[in-house]
Amino acid sequence: MGQIPEAASIIVGLVMSEFELLPTANSLTRHMHTRSSGCRESRIRAALHCRNSEQQTVLKITTSQTVTNEDGAAVHLAPNANGLLRRHGIFAESTGANLTLKVIVPPVTQYIHGAGIVFSADLEESNKMWQHPWLLAHRVHLLSELKRGATANEGPGTPAILRTSSKAVDVDANGLVTLANGEQIRADLIVGADGVHSRTRAGLPCAEGIKTFGSGKSAFRFPIDRKAALADPATRKFAENRRVVIYPPSYNELLNFVCIHPTAGSETLKVWELLDIESLQTWTDGRLVLIGDAAHPFTPRQDAGQTIEDTVCLAVVLPLGTAVDEIPERLRLYEKYRYEHASRVQEYSRIAGRDLGDGPPLNVNEYIGYNFGHYEWDHSTQELRKWIWKRNPNLGRHDGTSSTFTTASVKFKMSRTLLQNLFPTPAFRFKSPATVAYATFPVTTLAYSHFGLYIHAVQYMKKNGEEIVGTFLPILFEDLSFRTSTKTVPSLEGADEGILCHKYIPKTCHAESKERGQADIAYTTFIPHAEEAKVVARKMTKIRKAAKCDITFDAMGWKALPTFHYIVARLAEILIYEVVEAKVVEGTGVSDVSSARRVK
Structure with missing residues (x-):
């Protein structure tokens, strides 16, 4: 048996098809040595997020394969x-x-022999709901870019070290690989x-007896030249329990095919069993x-996205300064x-992977x-804040109202997932699942001045x-x-019924009380707009x-x-995407x- 390496730094082990660890240190303020093995993309995504987090990380990725050895x-x-x-x-x-x-449902156009296209949607307009583009990428090209981001000398943090031809065969919960x-x-x-065939999974006490099983579907996939596909417009008929998923990555020069079919009867083919x-x-x-x-295998629909979210969440809960003895709790x-x-x-x-007519239909809009509508960085960051607040109680939330006489206002578009982190309770939410939302910054002058943030289209x-x-x-x-100032609230234009505030004392x-x-x-x-209008008639005399x-904000610092x-x-x-007015x-x-x- 080989010797266990000594290290003054912390080593984080990422196990993907293999694993990686960290040597013991007193706190994560030191360099974190991360070893990663298993799924190539998962390893490198984890390396990238560790590198870009506030944690200083020395990441060593071990794999039994070369990173560029990827299918199409x-x-x-x-x-x-x-x-x-x-x-x-x-x-x-x-x-x-x-x-x-x-x-087309699910996330492609769906066609049934004899019935034609079941559903098709133009996404150009609906895609404006989201903060970021909805993309189809080529795995090899994306993997190369992830590798570059994790291992290049340029960029924040310490570059990851890629160690190939190294296979992990055992791991325990005490940090030994x-x-x-x-x-x-x-x-x-x-x-x-390390993917669906994970060996590290066996290190969990709850995983005893847990084995993979076939979903009843298999798939084979292949890329072809897009020009060749366009040159032959004929399509082959396919049965009701088979599905062909086609989408164009790689600068629109390739068509990627995923063919899903019943597992039975495919003994002579080398296929990808789901x-x-x-x-x-x-x-x-x-x-x-x-x-x-x-942790959570997916049939081929959202595995990449969920893995990205996992790695981001880990980066959030393990920031710079995390003590080593807190690691189990942070996990x-x-x-x-x-x-x-x-x-x-x-x-x-x-x-989504079921055949049509097999079980209740999927509510696509809900899905x-x-x-x-979920952005993991904002979600995990806010949840960690709540955890920290609970450990170290402070003043808490702050109440406020406002008034108008002369108001300079800016209405803008920004991230809904970031704005919702300002909601005081789960009863507050946005009406729409869109990841873009609208808010206004007004500066109001009466006998005094005030400046606030007003978030529109909020549902309580x-x-x-009742809503x-x-x-x-x-x-x-x-x-x-000005001591004689009167507390007032501005009347903002829009379809909202009034102003929502949360009072907290x-x-x-x-200092040592449990309360x-x-x-x-x-x-x-x-504060309903309609009832406020009955109290005092509001008249605008000038609009420019x-x-x-x-608008920019400078957080300055505790001293300033x-x-x-x-x-x-x-x-x-707050990152302003667009000034609306x-x-x-x-x-x-x-x-x-x-x-x-x-x-109430």
């Missing part, structure tokens, strides 16, 4: 998964990926990303964690943040909205199931130097519109902005907000 398969990049790659500097368009402009040549490597963290496993009770134990198909957070979403998408994928769900649609006000800054108690950080008062308020506008730094830092996260309104009629009411 294509990859479907949903908008949310594509956005995560873009966040780390990977733009699939640069590798020849094409926009998804037309779809054994390679086929007898070498042993000890790490603080092992990430198993495998599944029973849901695991847990994805982590001690210092071992699974990602991708090792449980990863599982908590990912398990429900990945399991639900996994079940959607199974339903796409749930899947594409009452306990009795209120309004504009949510999460943040308000006021200059109260923490309990007053000594510290708990709410003394916490409820939602609503701007030709162009720009000690009281509001944590608030401004959240505003600085900028104007200055002057008018008369100031409401006293007497119509405000508590929402």
Whole structure:
């Protein structure tokens, strides 16, 4: 048996078709040595996200195959998964990926012999719902770009070290990996990303007896020259229990085919059998964690996107400064943040793979909205914030209202998944699953000035199931130097019914009290526009519109902005995609907000 390497740095082991680990260190503030083995894409995605996180990582990837030894398969990049790659500097368009402009259920046009096209949709308009493009990429080209991002000398962090012809054969939850040549490597963290045939999965106590089983479907796939396909427009008839998936990657020069058919009767063909496993009770134990198909296998629909989300979540829960003894707890957070979403998408994928008439139909809009409307970076970041807040209670949420007399406002388009992290309770949500949303920054001057963020088209769900649609006000800054100022709220144009606010006051108690950080008062308020108009008539006397506008925030720092730094830092996260309107309104009629009411 080989010697266990000594290291002063932390080694994170990514197990994909093989595994990788980290040598023990006191905290993750040191270099993290990550070993990764298994699925080529999963390994390199994990390496890329580790490198681009705040963690300093020395990543060693071990694999029994060469990275460029890949077949001609294509990859479907949903908008949310594509956005995560873009966040780390990977733009699939640069590798020849094409926009998804037309779809048939499931995510391709569906044709049945004798019935013609069942469903077809032009996606050019509906794609505007999403922050990022919906792409079809060539696997080889995308993999090469991921490899470049993880291993190139340019870029943040330490480049990953690619170690080929190294196969991992055993792993345990205490951070020990054994390679086929007898070498042993000890790490603080092992990430198993070794696909549906995972060996690292066996390291989990809940995985005993868990085996892969056939889904009843197999597939064979191949790329052909697109010109050749266009030269012969005839298509072969196919039976009701077979499916051909076709999409064009690689600068629109290839057509990728995936042919799905019953497994029975394919003994003479070398095919790709679509495998599944029973849901695991847990994805982590001690210092071992699974990602991708090792944790939740997918039939060929969303496996790439879900693996990308797994790696991003790991990067979020293991930031710079994480103590080594916190790793098991942080891995449980990863599982908590990912398990429900990945399991639900996994079940959607199974339903989408059924033959027509086999079981209840798939609600495509629900599926796409749930899947594409989820942005893992924002989701995991917010969930981690809640966990940190719970451990270290502070003042909590802040209430506010506003008034108008002279208002300069900018309405803009931005990320819905980022804005929703400002919602105080799960009862708040957006009406639409679209990942773009609209908000307004108004600066209002009365006897004092105030500046706020107003988020439009927000839906509040009452306990009795009734809905209120309004504009949510999460943040308000006021200059109260004029002592006779009157608290007022602006009237913003739009289809919303009024202004939603959330009132929160923490309990007053000594520093060591168990009640510290708990709410003394916490409820939602609503100010209906219609009732406010009955109190005071509002009249606009002058409206001026701007030709162009720009807004930026500087979080500064705790020393420069000690009281509001944590608030401004959240505003600085906002990336404005487009300014919709900028104007200055002057008018008369100031409401006293007497119509405000508590929402139960």
